[in-house]
Amino acid sequence: xxxxxxRLLNILVPVKRTIDYAxxxxxxxxxxxxxxxxxxxxxxxxxxxxxxxxxxREKLKDAVKSIKVVTIGPPKSVETLRTALAMGAxxxxxxxxxxxxxxxxxxxxxxxxxxxxxxxxxxxDLVILGKQAxxxxxxxxGQMLAGLMNWPQATFASKLVVDTASKExxxxxxxxxxxxxxxxxxxxxxxxxxxxxxxxxxxxPNIMKAKKKPIEKLxxxxxxxxxxxxxxxxxxxxxxxxxxxxKVESVDELIAKLxxxxxxxxxx
Amino acid sequence: xxxxxxxxxxxxSNVKNPAQRLRVLALYxxxxxxxxxxxxxxxxxxxxxxGLFEKNKGLTDEAEIEKAIKLGEYIRNETLALYSLRKYxxxxxxxxxxxxxxxxxxxxxxxxxxxxxxxSPPPSSSRPPAANASSASIPAGGEAxx
Numbered sequence: 001x002x003x004x005x006x007r008l009l010n011i012l013v014p015v016k017r018t019i020d021y022a023x024x025x026x027x028x029x030x031x032x033x034x035x036x037x038x039x040x041x042x043x044x045x046x047x048x049x050x051x052x053x054x055x056x057r058e059k060l061k062d063a064v065k066s067i068k069v070v071t072i073g074p075p076k077s078v079e080t081l082r083t084a085l086a087m088g089a090x091x092x093x094x095x096x097x098x099x100x101x102x103x104x105x106x107x108x109x110x111x112x113x114x115x116x117x118x119x120x121x122x123x124x125d126l127v128i129l130g131k132q133a134x135x136x137x138x139x140x141x142g143q144m145l146a147g148l149m150n151w152p153q154a155t156f157a158s159k160l161v162v163d164t165a166s167k168e169x170x171x172x173x174x175x176x177x178x179x180x181x182x183x184x185x186x187x188x189x190x191x192x193x194x195x196x197x198x199x200x201x202x203x204x205p206n207i208m209k210a211k212k213k214p215i216e217k218l219x220x221x222x223x224x225x226x227x228x229x230x231x232x233x234x235x236x237x238x239x240x241x242x243x244x245x246x247k248v249e250s251v252d253e254l255i256a257k258l259x260x261x262x263x264x265x266x267x268x
Numbered sequence: 269x270x271x272x273x274x275x276x277x278x279x280x281s282n283v284k285n286p287a288q289r290l291r292v293l294a295l296y297x298x299x300x301x302x303x304x305x306x307x308x309x310x311x312x313x314x315x316x317x318x319g320l321f322e323k324n325k326g327l328t329d330e331a332e333i334e335k336a337i338k339l340g341e342y343i344r345n346e347t348l349a350l351y352s353l354r355k356y357x358x359x360x361x362x363x364x365x366x367x368x369x370x371x372x373x374x375x376x377x378x379x380x381x382x383x384x385x386x387x388s389p390p391p392s393s394s395r396p397p398a399a400n401a402s403s404a405s406i407p408a409g410g411e412a413x414x
Contacts, residue, residue: 021358022307044359134362174365194359201348204298 007164008065009186011053012124013089014113015046015071017080018135031235042080044199045130047087048192051199052128052160054088063164065122066090072112072227074099078215085210086202092215097227103136108227110144115223117149124187126169131156131191142191152184155191162186285330292333295340296321302347307354 019025020039027034042050050069057064069084070093071077081092095112097104104112117124132139146153154160154171158179161170167186172179174193202210220227248254296317303313324336 021355044355194356194363195365198352198356201351204294204301 007063007167009060009063009125009162009164010065010120010122011056011067011126011128012117013049013053013067013069013084014127014129015050015069015080015084016043016133017071017073017077018043018133021134027236027238031237032233033236040076042083043130043133045132045192047199048194048196049128049130050084050087050089051197052192055197056162057088060162060164068093070095070113070116072104072109073097074101081215082210083202085213086207087200091213093218094215095218095220095223097220102229104227105229105231106138106140107144107230108225109141110148111225112220112223112227113145114148115225126162126186127189129191131193142189146189151187151189153189154182154184156193157190158193158195160190160196284328288330288333291337295337295344299340299344302344305351
């Protein structure tokens with residue numbers, strides 16, 4: 001009997017449907033949220049995560065057994081899954097919440113992801129997700145998931161090299177003041193930074209092919225989790241409008257303007 | 269669908285090279301779909317696309333058709349590059365390398381982004397020269413002018 005390939009990777013890539021990066025955000029009159037009736041697309045950092053998974057497969061070939069994408073969101077989130085499938089993922093999981101439900105919080109998402117991982121018969125060796133979502137900028141989900149699963153985490157990754165034979169990964173992280181290299185054992189949670197890769201644009205033939213790829217639909221109750229928010233948004237406001245800078249003609253004028261603004265000289 | 273007229277024309281005309289015809293149609297559909305995301309609302313992408321394809325509908329020489337296809341593919345690649353660069357530049361500005369998770373609202377003025385949004389006035393000489401010019405937003409605006 002031929003020995004089966006011992007070290008196969010099952011990669012899970014959670015993705016989020018967010019307001020498109022190019023949209024100008026408008027705060028609602030009630031100051032409790034923003035206008036959501038605008039163009040949505042996949043969180044750019046999640047695109048980078050999907051791209052990284054696909055590139056891992058291009059590099060490691062058959063060692064990558066499956067690339068599964070998962071999203072937790074309203075019915076329209078399935079479009080985000082389709083985009084990920086068009087980029088090269090194999091199958092998707094849609095944890096559907098009602099249209100009117102409040103957006104899930106990072107802890108809720110992390111618990112849902114843990115439940116999804118525990119449902120996978122073949123297990124999950126690597127979870128790659130975006131470092132943060134451009135709508136809430138929480139940067140918590142990856143870290144919380146690693147904590148819940150008791151897995152190592154390598155966040156803000158700018159380079160990922162996986163060794164399937166030793167089931168280890170070398171991750172280069174972007175930190176204040178430079179780069180840090182970590183060696184981590186799988187299973188592992190990786191969050192992607194901007195400089196990890198350049199995501200591909202899903203071409204039309206790939207989009208068509210993706211329509212045939214399977215998407216499993218689940219509900220939060222199927223997973224046994226509660227997505228009720230624990231945080232209440234009190235107020236949402238726009239940042240203060242930029243005031244134009246002014247040009248001054250001389251140093252004296254500069255000092256006069258600074259005094260006007262209330263800036264006083266430092267006492268020596 | 270937009271391309272049915274093109275399809276009908278293609279059916280009646282050049283049947284010499286069906287494989288080439290299919291490539292032309294696929295290219296048109298791909299460019300059409302790409303055009304939906306074009307950042308500048310003032311630029312008539314679909315109109316120009318239609319016009320350019322219709323201009324060449326009478327071509328019969330295979331080599332000439334091939335040349336036209338190559339030009340179309342070049343435009344498709346350029347458009348893709350435009351989209352990814354625009355996105356990358358925006359994200360780089362919003363999430364600079366030196367300040368980890370915090371997006372930089374201060375450094376980036378959304379009104380001075382590349383895409384001319386209807387709300388922001390173009391940073392050109394339309395502003396009276398004597399007035400206090402908005403100095404910080406000019407570098408970003410300058411990029412938009414090129």
